Amino acid sequence: MKRAKVNQGEDLQEYKDVYVIGECLDGRLHPVTLELMGEGRKLANQLKRHLGVILLGDGMDEALEHLQDYDADVIYHLKHPLLKDFSTEGYVKVLNDFIRGNKPEILLIGATSYGRDIAPRLAGRLGTGLTADCTKLEIDPADGKLLQTRPAFGGNLMATIICPKNRPQMSTVRPGVMERAHKLAEGKAHLVTVIPELEPKDIRVALVEKKPPAKKQVNLIDARVVVSGGRGLKTPEGFRLIEELADVLGGEVGSSRACVDAGWISHAHQVGQTGTTVRPEIYIACGISGAIQHLAGMSEADYIVAINKDPEAPIFNVCDYGIVGDLYEILPAMIEDYRKRKEEANHA
Amino acid sequence: MNSIVCIKQVPNTNEVRINQETGTLIRDGVPSIINPDDRNAIEGALKIKEELGGTVTVITMGPEQAKAALREAMAMGADRAILLSDRAFAGSDTWATATILAAALDKIGETDLIFCGRQAIDGDTAQVGPELAEFLDIPQVTYAKEVVVEKDKVRVTRYGESGDYIMEAPMPVMLTAIRELNEPRLPHVRSIIEAWEKKDIEVWTMEDLTIDPTQIGLKGSPTNVFRSFVPVREKQSEIIQGNTPREKAALLLDRLSSQKLV
């Protein structure tokens, strides 16, 4: 195979439109797909171009039907029996052929473990740059180029990356950050089925077994949401409530050292100087006073919520949102209200 | 079974501080370490060598100081270490870095397994491994949490958000290691001393490699940094006022959902 090269002085004007690659594995549509469509639409509108959505696979009619309810100019279904299961090489081959034929100006992919597997390989084959895990995308009003902003050095620094000489401009986009696509008021998005060329010999790595998701284990470091309990719980049973809130919010359970020392919960859950340092999007401290050793482990969270019945508790000095009150009253109300909101959203 | 492990020396980002005025990193006094996922990659290669024989070569692109990372890898048990260092390499993005590594791997010649860490803690891109595999035209399995060599095949358990996949790959293959793969060993004091005293590090420059100069360095990189800045975080605590616990809970959820947090 001949290696692709960058900086070959190609005509950038030939590239038009914004394409996003959806993720649908084993018939399940990953939520990042709608987020890519929402963001893609915004960029396409600014550039006065079309938005194309690419979905690869076979036997995923339900997912396609669902996607057609959302705002996109065209949905391209790259359909082939060999695409039924995920493979880096199969996906990259058909995407490369398709992108070279259609020449989008911008190409977005979800920064999931699959998106981050195929995107660099695809960029390598297309001969273009790629920016990883973007949290903000904008069009430069001066010349229409894509400004791709992402965190670096553990979030200490933000960097805006550009890809001036090669097309498409490719980004993987962090899940959960961008606004989802709108549902169409009426009608359906246009669906085009494409049958790509693909042979078994193109795929050298075989998928031999799919394992169900592992049973729950403590993973504080990667958690997007951490709900922590402190001595204010009063009893070990209090952690059931903490767990319930963590569950509905899709998060993990943390703890102050006081509860670990009391034997209410294992050390794996301890947040702080002598426990784990966490950097979630939301940290919810319930019945935790906010000792400096605890703060050392969670002050870098994007948003800190504190629930404590003592208005003078130091935790209120570092929180974004605070509630003065009894956690045994506040938490059940939060759980109930959140469940209701989720149900309503599902019906909408 | 011969393996090559691509590693990177990174500043320990837990200790990185930012000069708020200039928006630049304060690197003074920040220790450099082997990128954590890369340690799992080294350990993965060493385990296979112990079981099946063969050699482990570690390779890194970087300045002279990056030799320290290579010495540490040799102290862990790597047999051979290569530093890719040249002014022309400076400012390389992932494309350019993978181009340079691919040229070096071509020069090393036949290999069975190529290990990389999933991603480096300074840039967090996770791109160099797959780009390297693409340039070498070999298959890849990323997010490897278990690797077993079976005759002429490798069986890899690949992490996935909604359950793991077990993949079977021919060799040579490029694997990226995640933390779950293993527990990296700590080198013995004796092997640390040996690695510093006895073992040589080969240094390869542009002249040793066959590289198209238009594909590397700051100029050859398809992506450029347009600007960088310190994220502003003005903390303004809001104590949520409400008459009942229900009302307070609802107001809190409103705040969080307006920030798209829940």
Ligand SMILES: Cc1cc2nc3c(=O)[nH]c(=O)nc-3n(C[C@H](O)[C@H](O)[C@H](O)COP(=O)(O)OP(=O)(O)OC[C@H]3O[C@@H](n4cnc5c(N)ncnc54)[C@H](O)[C@@H]3O)c2cc1C
């Ligand atoms: C060397 C060293 C290392 C340490 N490392 C750590 C560490 O890694 N992590 C850590 O967490 N601590 C650590 N500590 C301990 C730390 O100093 C504190 O003692 C500990 O964090 C206190 O835990 P707490 O906030 O749960 O308990 P407390 O300080 O007792 O606070 C309990 C809070 O609950 C509130 N409350 C009570 N009832 C209710 C209710 N019904 N509803 C709402 N709020 C209520 C109270 O107002 C109070 O603010 C360390 C200490 C030392 C000396």
